[in-house]
Amino acid sequence: MRNRGKFKYFHLKTAIALCKQADTGLCYIIRITAKQPGVSIVAGDLNAKKFRSQMKSCGNAARAVLEAVFGGRRPADRALSGFFRENRQLGSRDRQFISESVYALLRGWGVLRKFLPEERRAGLESGEIRIGRVELDALIFAALYLEGTNLQQAGVLAAELGIPWPKPEPDAASPYLARAAALAAVFGSSATFRDSDLVPEWVLPLLPPDFPADRFLADLRRRPPMWLRLQTRDRDRLAAELQSCGLALRRHPRIANAFAVENPKVNLYTLDSFRRGEFEVQDLASQCIGLAAAPKPGERWLDACAGAGGKTLELADLMERTGTVVACDVRSYKLDDLRIRARRAGFPNIVTREWDGKPFKGKQAGGYDGVLVDAPCSCSGVWRRNPDGRWTLKPEDVEEAAALQQRILEAASTAVRSGGLLIYATCSLFPRENGGVVDAFLASHEEFAFEPFEHPLTGEPCGGMLQVRSFDGDCDSMFVARLRRKEAES
Numbered sequence: 083m084r085n086r087g088k089f090k091y092f093h094l095k096t097a098i099a100l101c102k103q104a105d106t107g108l109c110y111i112i113r114i115t116a117k118q119p120g121v122s123i124v125a126g127d128l129n130a131k132k133f134r135s136q137m138k139s140c141g142n143a144a145r146a147v148l149e150a151v152f153g154g155r156r157p158a159d160r161a162l163s164g165f166f167r168e169n170r171q172l173g174s175r176d177r178q179f180i181s182e183s184v185y186a187l188l189r190g191w192g193v194l195r196k197f198l199p200e201e202r203r204a205g206l207e208s209g210e211i212r213i214g215r216v217e218l219d220a221l222i223f224a225a226l227y228l229e230g231t232n233l234q235q236a237g238v239l240a241a242e243l244g245i246p247w248p249k250p251e252p253d254a255a256s257p258y259l260a261r262a263a264a265l266a267a268v269f270g271s272s273a274t275f276r277d278s279d280l281v282p283e284w285v286l287p288l289l290p291p292d293f294p295a296d297r298f299l300a301d302l303r304r305r306p307p308m309w310l311r312l313q314t315r316d317r318d319r320l321a322a323e324l325q326s327c328g329l330a331l332r333r334h335p336r337i338a339n340a341f342a343v344e345n346p347k348v349n350l351y352t353l354d355s356f357r358r359g360e361f362e363v364q365d366l367a368s369q370c371i372g373l374a375a376a377p378k379p380g381e382r383w384l385d386a387c388a389g390a391g392g393k394t395l396e397l398a399d400l401m402e403r404t405g406t407v408v409a410c411d412v413r414s415y416k417l418d419d420l421r422i423r424a425r426r427a428g429f430p431n432i433v434t435r436e437w438d439g440k441p442f443k444g445k446q447a448g449g450y451d452g453v454l455v456d457a458p459c460s461c462s463g464v465w466r467r468n469p470d471g472r473w474t475l476k477p478e479d480v481e482e483a484a485a486l487q488q489r490i491l492e493a494a495s496t497a498v499r500s501g502g503l504l505i506y507a508t509c510s511l512f513p514r515e516n517g518g519v520v521d522a523f524l525a526s527h528e529e530f531a532f533e534p535f536e537h538p539l540t541g542e543p544c545g546g547m548l549q550v551r552s553f554d555g556d557c558d559s560m561f562v563a564r565l566r567r568k569e570a571e572s
């Protein structure tokens with residue numbers, strides 16, 4: 083750090099510095115040019131006073147989220163929405179910065195936790211101690227620096243905390259690990275880092291044997307884009323309308339209804355097109371489940387684990403609003419959201435029903451052309467969006483999930499008619515919950531067999547089971563199996 087009159091400079095990169103004007107508190111990212119002595123402002127005027135108050139809220143939010151997550155009370159998304167509900171004075175920019183910082187903290191936790199002394203780390207992760215304010219601010223700075231996306235804020239934080247700007251080794255093979263090492267140097271930590279720090283140690287051995295762990299781990303460093311599924315055939319008109327609202331959209335090359343939002347800064351839920359039910363936010367991997375099921379118009383389908391109905395709506399849309407999709411869930415309150423979504427889009431072919439999770443009887447038994455079982459799972463496939471799950475899931479949870487999935491698949495399969503389809507899906511990456519459950523089911527159900535289908539994202543043939551991976555489409559990861567019940571001999 084250097085003092086020059088009323089400016090203080092904090093070096094960010096070789097030729098980039100953060101400049102804080104002492105009298106006004108305004109901060110600038112500046113470029114120091116060799117040709118033209120002096121400086122040019124390249125980013126922002128960030129008001130340090132405002133930023134300090136934003137940081138205070140950010141620290142409060144981060145503490146509330148870490149305590150909820152590690153105390154086993156609530157997942158991060160719910161803890162953060164709770165914090166925003168209790169702090170209604172926060173504007174949309176504050177919320178965005180807070181949310182980005184808290185998620186950066188959780189995404190990089192495997193690296194960042196190494197900067198804490200062992201005892202404090204253990205106490206914090208077991209929910210027994212509160213994290214100190216300075217410690218928390220330093221971790222937020224480290225999280226922002228590590229991801230390299232909010233460097234201006236990281237620069238101001240470093241200045242406030244008196245942390246020298248880390249200097250990563252230039253031309254390192256992994257800039258991310260180089261930034262982690264540079265942080266360790268400024269924190270006086272002797273920790274060393276590997277890509278695999280981004281998940282607990284037990285995770286990689288449970289992935290499929292040929293799984294490209296390097297690509298999986300690289301994806302865990304950033305969240306996937308938001309994906310929309312358009313629910314109207316008038317796609318060009320809707321895409322143009324969304325673009326005119328300031329959204330930058332990228333259409334998936336193979337799936338006509340799937341659009342990535344490159345700049346999710348607009349509140350989608352306030353748009354007229356959303357109120358008309360013309361699109362839903364649904365990850366690309368999740369959209370693959372409906373496409374693998376490929377229900378036909380006029381058919382009768384059962385969505386046995388419908389929850390808030392993301393896939394129910396997709397099935398109903400693929401059926402061109404004809405036939406019937408019966409949406410069930412053992413937690414009937416979850417169907418409330420589904421009803422609202424179905425009404426908003428005016429689907430005439432969705433009905434909801436409670437289910438006790440037991441085998442179907444009477445007319446329901448064998449009463450459906452297709453049954454979808456989108457089973458509750460470890461959710462390891464959505465760790466890009468919900469990074470806290472990486473730090474709270476235990477190996478025994480995977481075993482428990484597999485046992486539950488087996489029971490649900492067994493019970494739901496009774497609703498498939500002779501010659502009908504049974505689709506099993508999870509948002510897990512672990513074969514124990516995926517192929518393991520399907521193979522065990524088939525071993526005691528000779529009347530079902532795999533049915534090949536096309537990979538919705540690539541068009542490649544799949545032999546009846548598919549793991550959609552995050553790097554197949556910059557999305558979440560999901561598993562799907564397509565089974566057909568053999569025609570009964572008459």
Ligand SMILES: C[S@@+](CC[C@H](N)C(=O)[O-])C[C@H]1O[C@@H](n2cnc3c(N)ncnc32)[C@H](O)[C@@H]1O
Nearest residue numbers: 387388389390391392393412413439456457458
């Ligand atoms: C992965 S979520 C479903 C998500 C939903 N299909 C969607 O696309 O939005 C799994 C659902 O299975 C339900 N479920 C069904 N049987 C269950 C059981 N025996 N125990 C726990 N959850 C069960 C959960 O309530 C939950 O809503």
